[in-house]
Amino acid sequence: MVYIIFDLFLADNPNSTFIKFRTPNDTIIQRRFNKTDKLICLYHYLDSLDERFLLEGQDYEIIESFPFKLYSRDLECSLEELKLYPNAVLTIKEL
16 A cells, blocks of 8 residues: 655755655555755654554654664754665664
8 A cells, every 4th residue: 555645845846855664564655855854853754644554552663674774763863864865765663
């Protein structure tokens, strides 16, 4: 199941990055963020979604499969600094 969620104000912005999330229940969520956004913005966005996208109340982490990287909530880096610009595919892993 694919859900596409776009922010139209970032669609043509050269400073936006396109992030695709793969969730534990096989849903794919796609959204644009500003490249200067901090990693915590991804967590806040995912936390705001309801149980159709993530299992409610479950702890999770964001990982990149190749090369393997774990993105913890406490990283203070921007998406660009984490090399998640201009796009990235991230996996949501339940803890």
